[in-house]
Amino acid sequence: MNLGSTAVSLGGITFGTIIVVLVLLRWHKKGGGGGGKKGDDGGGSRDWKQLLPFFGALCFGILAVLAAGPASALGLITRFSLWGGDSIGTLYLVYGIGGTSPDATRAAPVILSPGGYAVFAIWAAVMIGLYLWSKKLPRLQTLLGILAGILLGLSQGIAGMAAVPLASAVNAAGSWYAGVVQ
Template identity: 35%
Template sequence: MNAVTIGGVTVGLAILIYYVVLWWPGRKALQNTPLPHLSRLAPFLAAWAYGVLAILTVGGLVGWIADTTLWVSSWLGDVALVWGVGGQAGQAAGGAAYQPLTQTGGAVVLLLTVAVIAGVKKARCGRDLKLGAWCGICLGTSAGIAGFAAVPLAEAVNWTGATVFGVIV
């Protein structure tokens, strides 16, 4: 697992800010009819949770893609910090203690991978799914709120895997 740098966290937060600004319907619209507007966030949030889980995988193709995405995002963010605002590259952001996925938890993440790929190819919200997963990968191991979300997500997936595959097997 790659360590996220401040540049990687910056990329993740930039994606989040970009998405929220595009989504923002306005205060009055949210006050009058909140449910339709909030439901437009669902694909992004679901993909964000998937991205957090993908970066927690320890190996395989899903883990390699997530690690590579994190590495590239950290590199791009570091370049942006150095050339954009004169910062320093390669500083590791505070990493969160993460909950490893069990064998059955990994199986659930693999099934979620199939769902995300199908959603990206089929659904109108493919862009939202891509941005959400990318954001989750960038923020999933940071020490902030996203890092704290990784532990309950991993525990939920591990429990789901144990429950589902325990019944089947």
């Protein structure tokens, strides 16, 4: 894979899936082995709301890889993340496990409308602001969510299929936003 490419291999998708699985595993284990309520397991809990920042970041990463143009700052960050994550995943599959890593990029990329880009730009500013100023936001978990989204957003599978309704929702919000501000 070259740095300017917007393609993902099975290794990249595998690495993105590993990130999601490990975050879920850590969340589950942090909650303790048996209890689901605070106090039952020595103070930990498996409150699903703790995963919201991760899944918000995951969705952001999915849209980032679809929306970012190659000549933009977001495009450079996204392509570098895609290249790095895909390379790590491919190395893991090929040299760590002994398998292969064929191309697994979806046939038709999802495109945002002009209003969708405006809504995504607002979402990007919110993500940056939350990352910089939030004391409660799990920063590493957020970065991992964005990376996993970037790696999974171009896939043909479930996460790739999630990109279509996600982009459609952002485009619908963008149509509303463009209608309000114009």
